[in-house]
Each structure stands twice: as structure tokens, then as C-alpha cells.
Amino acid sequence: MATPGEPMLRVDDIQVFYGNIHALKGVTLEIEKGEIVTLIGANGAGKSTTLNTISGLLRPRSGSIFYQGTDLLKVPPYQTVTLGLSQSPEGRKIFPRMTVKENLAMGAFSRPKQDLTADYERVFALFPLLWERRTQAGGTLSGGEQQMLAIGRALMAQPKLLMLDEPSMGLAPMLVEKIFEIIKEINSQGTTILLVEQNANVALEISHRGYVIETGSIVLSDNAQALLTNPQVREAYLGGA
């Protein structure tokens, strides 16, 4: 259904406000099918705002968002996931009083009456810890486990485009590497990924391309290797020269 030559997702000049605060000042970005694209930027630069606007939780004052030929601004927020667009939100946002299994079932809410056995198996294969915790309430999991659950839950929707908001936040370095390996694996299984990260180094290493966002505007866009060696980027986001 997508027009040939069109990117999978095209965000064009979106302006987003929180009341009087101008949060996004014309963000434009594109994602091709099969890519891992990273959006890097400091706290408050507008990374999560961009993701939340794509998934429909926020509405831009102007600009457009097209996903596989569909005008996302005409789609109610709860229907974006049925189009194959799934988000693991900032701060994990798992359902604390539901079990791990129920959290995963909520991830597949947009796919009623489908057999989920294979999906559970896939998530438990990626995150064996979740299998051990499957009957535990989400709120009792550790931060890292919750992050795995949030990613697993987003996968249950069988997304074509998976948006991950700070998947490494608050995790031990060992776990960060593990999570990024898994993200790479999810991508190699055919899912396009839009990643938002402060941990720019690790994120760019697994990405194809990247965008740098500063105070609500995209200031730089390049392939990941070029960004990793770009002196300005190194200075600002990769911990100096």
C-alpha cells in the first residue's frame, strides 16, 4: 500500500506545543523499511515528544506524519498500533498490578482472537528472565526486568516499526549491551526500529542512520558511522574527543 520510493515513515516539519512551550520547532525525519534509526539529543531536546507525536499521544499544531501511505494525524492514538507501529514508552510504563504474562497480553491487545503462543515464545526466548517472572506483578520487577518487559510487550503487537524510548535508562552497563544486542536481533528478524537514546555511543554502533535533535529542531542527520566520528557530535554526545 506504500507508494514506491516513499519512506516507511515520513515526519515533515511538525510543530508541537505544551501549552505555551514550543517543544518541537519543525522536526523532519524519514525512516526506510529495515533500518535502525537513532534520535540522539540531550534531556529536554524533544526526543520523547517526537515519539509521542508519531504514536498520536500528542498532536502537532502543524506539519504532517505519513506512515506507509497513511496520514497518522487522522488516526486516533489507540489505532496507530493496529497499523503496525508500536512504542516502548519512556520510563517503561509497565502495568504494575498486572502479571508479566498479562502485561505481554496487553501488548497484543490490538490483535484480538489471534494465537499468541509463538509470540510469547519469541519474547521468552529473547528475555528468558521474563519467563521465570511470568506470574509476578509487573511492579515487583527490577528496573532492568521492567525494561525487558516493556520491549517484549511492544513486540507482542508484531510491529513493523518499533519505537524504543531510552531502552538503556537506569540499567547496568552489562545489561545495556545485552539490550542493544537484542534490539539488533529484533531488527534482523525484520522489524524497523526508531531508537531514542542518550547513550549515543552504543546506540549509534547498532544503527544505520542517526538524527541529532537540539531544543526541538533536527540539527544534524547522517549515517551512524559518520556521526560517530563527527567532532561536534563527539564533543556534545559521546563524552569528548
Added chain:
Amino acid sequence: MEQLAQQLMNGLMLGCLYALIAVGYTMVYGIIELINFAFGELFMFGTFISIAMMVDTITLFGRPVPMPGLSFFLAVPIAMVAVAAMGVTIERLAYRPLRNAPRLAALISAIGMSIFLMNFSQAIFGSKQVFFPDVPIFTEAGLAKSLTIGGAQVTYLQLFVVFITVVAMVALNLFVQRTRVGRAMRASAQDKQTSALMGVNVNRVIAITFIIGSAMGALAGGLYGAVYHFARPDMGFFPGLKAFIAAVLGGIGNIPGAFLGGLVLGMIESLASAYLPMGSQYRDAFAFVILILLLSFKPSGLLGSTVSEKA
């Protein structure tokens, strides 16, 4: 001994009626953190509409109007449907526009709705008490059919109230725990934004919650009418408040808690008014004493949430 058994039976039935109304309070609070004070009035409409369906003529706006004269067992379900429709309409008009406003605004809107409904019913049905007809299957020659259990006179109607309440509570709990919509309800109660990301139409879930809560209130209204044989525009005030206390007592947001809270409250009220000196004069006060004690010693309620949550 016989008196104790009798009071326990009365308390059990009263507790069931409170529990049915409390379910609405607890479910709505669980999902949008609003105390919908209008549930007491929806309960009252449940009684009035049941009467209207059961009689041959009723006075509406001061004029006699012919009515279908249906059986109690048809009249109450019709009242439940009508009141459920009222409940969603109220949500749509009085609460949804205030969803993102400070919580106090919605609470005041709820109190306003409650007062409006009370006056509205007075305009329709008049301010005088309206008689609730006998239900033939439960009466014999004008007297309630009953049997004796452990020395207590238990009417068929009391047994029916308890039976229907238990069935409704079990069904509701299964619905919330086992079904897709029920799961969406629990998810929305915990995090509305994330539920929307999962594909849940949160507005629809909230509307369903009001439908269920209002229908349960109307069911309580129909049963209450059959037991006490009257309807009056202000009849919902105390049962509504007490059901709210029952919901807090059980742990607000918790459906089994609402059932337990209702039963405990009904029993205490019944026993206290029978055994305490001057008890029956103060019967409406005990619920509030319980509320004060509860808020001082166990504000989360009997079955309140104890799951620790990591940020």
C-alpha cells in the same frame, strides 16, 4: 439468639444492596479517580423506573400516563438498561469535558449532577412517596412468603436479593479478570496513556465502566423497592453515601472489596441499631463512624492495594 440470627439476615440483605451500588463507585474511582456522587440518584431512578414499568398508570409531570404493567422480573432489567443509558450520558456531558481539569472540578460536577437528578426526578414523579407494587411470587395474601432458618424469619425476597447479588458479583469479577474488555479496564485504571499505546480505546472503556456501575445501581434500586415498597426522589442520598463508604471500607478500586465492604457495613448497621442503646435512632450514623475510624487507622481499606510499586 433468634434475634441475632434475624439481625444478621437483615444486615446481610442490606449489605448486598450497598454492595451493588458500591461496585459503581469503586469501578469508576478505580479508572478515573472520580467519586460519582450521582450513583445514589441513579439507584433512585432504578427504583422509579421499575415501578413505572410494573404499574398500569403512573403520574408523570402531574398527569396520569398509561404504563405497561410488566412483571418485576422484566421491569428491573428495563430499568437497568435505562439507567445505564443515563449513566453514560452523564459521563459524556458532565465528566468527560473535565477529564483533564483539576480533580476538584469533576467532583463538584458530580455533586451538581446528583442534586440535578434528585430535582429532576421530583419534577417527573412528584415529591410524594410512590408505592412499589408487591411482587406476586414473593408474597401470599399481602404478606411476604418466608421460611425459618436457625430461628430467623427469612423472606423469599431476602434470599433472592442475596442470590442475585452474589451472582452479579461473581459475574462481574470474572468479567474484569478474564475478558479482554475487563483486562483493558484494569490496564486503563493503571495507566491510560500506555493503554492507548496498546490499542485500548480508553474513552470507550470508561463508558463501559459507567454502564456497568449504573446498571448495578439500578438493580439495587429495583431490589430495594421490592423490599421497602416505596420510591422517593431523595431516597438515594443515604444509600449512595453508605455505598461510597462501603467502597472505601473494602478498598476503593477493588471489586471484591466493594462486596466485602457492603456486607460489613450492612451487618454493623443492622446489629448496632438492634443492640446499642438508642441504636435505631442513630442507624444512619454508624456508617460515618466507621468511615472516620477507617480513615484514621486503615485508609487503604480492608482489601486495599498492597503491591509495592517501583517507579
